[in-house]
Amino acid sequence: TPFVAGGFAGLAEVTVGHPFDSVKTQLQTVRKDDPDAPRTFLPMALYMLKHRGVGSFYAGFTAPAVQKFLGLGFLLGTMESLKHAMGATLFGTPLRFLVCCMICGFFESFIYCPLDLIKARLQVGREKSVMESVRAIIRIRGRMGLYLGWRLHCMKEMLGNVAMFIALEVVETGVLTLGGPAVLATALGGSASGIAYNVVPHPIDTVKSVVQTKPPGVKITAREGVTQLLREGGVR
DSSP: OHHHHHHHHHHHHHHHHHHHHHHHHHHHHOOTTOTTSOOSHHHHHHHHHHHHOGGGGGTTOHHHHHHHHHHHHHHHHHHHHHHHHHTOOTTTSHHHHHHHHHHHHHHHHHHHHHHHHHHHHHHTTSOSSHHHHHHHHHHHHOGGGGGTTHHHHHHHHHHHHHHHHHHHHHHHHHHHHTTOOHHHHHHHHHHHHHHHHHHTTHHHHHHHHHHHTSOTTOOOOHHHHHHHHHHHHOOO
């Protein structure tokens, strides 16, 4: 079923992609006033390897593994159910299709946000384990502190889902229309959807990382996060 297939696809995704995500989070949260911190991918990866070891690339792995197993299974299964119930197709009823994408993203964010918060904090070294991170967040901000950055996360998932499913449908349909094999259509569609999901909402994800990884007791708003990023690194 889409739920089960999506769950195992999520595990495969996070196993391969987590080291890259760890470097990305470090780059998103590095401060301008830290002269020793690298600003590009390869130097940051080497910096992490030198100062924190190979394990730093898989810091916080448990949280996203659970997140992807539950979330991607939920996403694919729910999306198929919604499209069937609403009679939604990208090329036939595009508005319904977009609504399906955003509904999935909205409810996904309730699963993803606490796990993504824990993952980000572990990746930048705020805490050393999942339970330590959970206890620290609850002690300082209460149980609802686990949803720090939820609005940003919700926007990221809704926008990311729209980009992902449009890319998937367009590329798959294009390959099949040109007479390509179904397996190639699936492979290229999946690759395009993954790129779209990460690229389109990336600015929102960067602000979210800044908000979520502040030291204990420090809380900033999304607007303050945007201001900090613009002040330290400009639009890029």
